[in-house]
Amino acid sequence: DDQGEVSAVPQLFDVEYLAPVEIGTPPQTLNLNFDTGSSDLWVFSSETPERQQGGQKLFRIEDSTTARRLDNHTWTITYGDGSRSAGNVYTDTVSVGGVTVFGQAVESATSVSASFTHDAASSGLLGLAFDSINQVRPNKQKTFISNALDSLEYPVFTANLKKAEPGNYNFGFIDPTEFTGPLSFIPINATSGFWQFPASGFSISQPGNASFANSTAGMFVPIAHTAIADTGTTLLLLPAALVQAYYAQLPGAKTSASEGGWVFPCKATPPDLVLHIGTYRAVIPGELVRFAPVDTDDFETATVCYGGVQTANGLPFAIYGDVFFKAQFTVFDVEGERLGFAPK
């Protein structure tokens, strides 16, 4: 019986974005991690072993009069960061932001890996990628957005994440008050099951100088890459050559084996990173690259900061994670298989 100390690292910085989901009858509200990088809706439940629970609110299956076991179906999933979960499958009524789906597959965890156990705030995940990569067997199940599509005014959802404060996801409409410039759409390739798109490279601009971002002053570095839009990943993970070229512009930036990535002096404000996506110029302000202090708990006293831009080592794609969505309002056009970006 493991009596070892379980140290909880306080989540002081935008590690993940949770939203309330109502499951069952009467509705049980759980905060789930909305993840455009996966396609399973799974929850900590009354079937999750106590030793693997870490304070999460549980979906109590036996308390829902509309929960139905999907016999002989199971699921198992491994995420890009190596975290894992697995279990049984039920169908039940699920509501998100006033949108209700009857008969939604709700995957109950009978096993979760340590990083999920130690994340008390998250009761599971709600996948928003394409049905093709749902992990229920022998019959794949549909995602919440796939099931909800016909009941939405427009077949879209949007992400409006923010630094150090709540953001929001909208389902079925585009709220023009949530972004400033024009929306720029690009087609995605859904063959992989992800929100996948090509990017041509990057340029650099001095912080807060948007006009500079569009001028030729910040030379364009043509490091083309394939990316996925993934709200389930915290950082912006890019090809090593691109990350190296970016941090080369930041005095004192270096890779740290102990911190597991690129770090730099906290006193410096990194240059803005401009990602070239088709004709769209996605400006990632340097203050978002200044992701978290490393040697203390606050930016004012820390000397070393951890970068919000890191290398997508060993991954098949670049991962445009939450750091990206804090800078760009994003439309996920499910029916049109397009992504729309706008500054905000």
Ligand SMILES: O=C(NNC1=NCCC1)c1ccc(Br)cc1
């Ligand atoms: O798992 C992925 N995104 N979501 C989540 N990560 C951690 C918990 C949820 C992921 C998907 C595709 C690639 Br390529 C890399 C990572």
